[in-house]
Amino acid sequence: MPALPSSLISSVSCAPALTVAETAGGLLEALAGVPDPRARRGVRHRLAVVVTAAVCAVVAGYRSYAAIGEWVADVPATTALALGMTPERRPSEAMIRRLLQAMDPQLLTGAIGVWLAGRATATTSTSGRVIAVDGNALHGSRTTDTAARHVMTACDHATGVVLASIDVDGKTNEITRFAPLLDQISDLRDTVITPDALHCQRQHVTYLAQHGAHWILTVKGHQPSLHSQLAGLPRQAVPDATRNRNRDRGHGRREIRSLKILTISTGIDVPHAAQAIQTRRRRHRLEQPKRFTTETVHTITDLRVHQAKPAQLADWIRGHWSIKNKVHWGRDITYDEDRSQIRTGTGPEVMAALRNAAIGALRLTGVTNITATNRHHARDSTRPLALPGIT
Template structure:
């Protein structure tokens, strides 16, 4: 019945009554595929009572484990990358309740959400970090990417304990660390990767530089600093560029990841941010 309810919601149903009507209209062979007796279809009250008793966190964890077991293994010589992203769920706001905010962990290669957890008004994404990743069985060798909110020492300690690697964006919430990164000798560092693309009426050039930070950066386990510079211009205004500089840190050593891999994982994280809702 839960599978049928999920299918109904995907088909556009937004109420228990609509779900019950969708189930009632199913062809007999489709109902049987969903495990429903065509001659004894569940009523609206039965569907409502069942769905209201389901533990959402347990259901999300179960689905995440099922999807993780079916996610293709990375190719030899590569690593799985998992992006952490928080999103406010579209369509979840009502007259009596605020919109749901969810922190999700998605496989970068497939976009499959491997785990998710609610972030209610009494907490925040930072406190749900461990709870989210506890749902994923094995993180050894995996690269976890996250935005600046999760550039936290406790998070790094957790990932290190799980045997995972990480790439974390650094912004103003870590002012001393951000200042240290901005003050590195980037002008003497060669470009390690360059990417150009066009889309949505604009052209963007992304360059990436990498510096080793064995000393001088006050953040545990940081091995390399990354500078990403994005220059954009509208195609109808070829002489007007805007430039954005973003910094990141990683525990990956130079022998553990090539520059193009770091660039791919950072781009993959931004891609996931645009896809998960």
């Protein structure tokens, strides 16, 4: 029976906020401030060293504790030394497993997010940044007695970097975890937040206004009164000059998207609402050009006309799905997270954070095919070292 992390002390629930300047040296430096859940006595390998080695293994495509332990055991002595390990006394699979099962995943994700932001381009600066907020179930963590763990993440639109994450346990829900999630991001001023439709809540609008952030909220049937108000607006009077049209082809279909935007001052029961947006998506299969399906989606935002052009609003509304395409898809499919057998302690959330780190670091290098890049890094143990800044 695997050893349980009962001998490890619980993680410290808070730590000093890290800045990009403090983590510019690489992942090892970024992880230096993450609390170690182990008792000091008997610790041979620093937390930063073990986690960095685990991220390198995940970059090479390794998915489990056993696989990460094998990667650490098999790398040449020069690679072990570069990581900060003594080649003759490397971390064992059991030690790696116990540590990862006891770490605080929120603090780990925060440190990794700051490190990745430091490596990113100017698109990740706090000014003009757009962040998607969405939840995802870790299906592999389900057991016969317990439901699957649920994690909510905040992801940068432009880069796909996960900036913060928080668990959503059975005693709460995503709505109550919205503010604690965004509290992990040091500065939200001038940031545009695009949550999914569940978070179209007045208390969320108030929270974002207090932090100087902007928002774009999707309104669906769970807000029937507000949805009716938006559907009843006189959009027929909107001139063609304020209509934005886009055409895309992909996945065997063609899509035409059009936006109608109305400035609103009264009549909408949402604080600070400035514009109402109607997006119409008309799709057809390429082999059936005359059979269309039409979907109408209503959104509202506090952004005024001079703050965002129609084309920007269209990009941000559609870009919200980047968190699913850039992050969730990579974890669920490429890393086969839905069939992971990791279930003990905080292991599922910590492994999700390590996968987010690997995906984010690869995305920042311009990688689009994560699977092929995993194979590339697996062929040479020195290749993953460049991503965490080890030379």
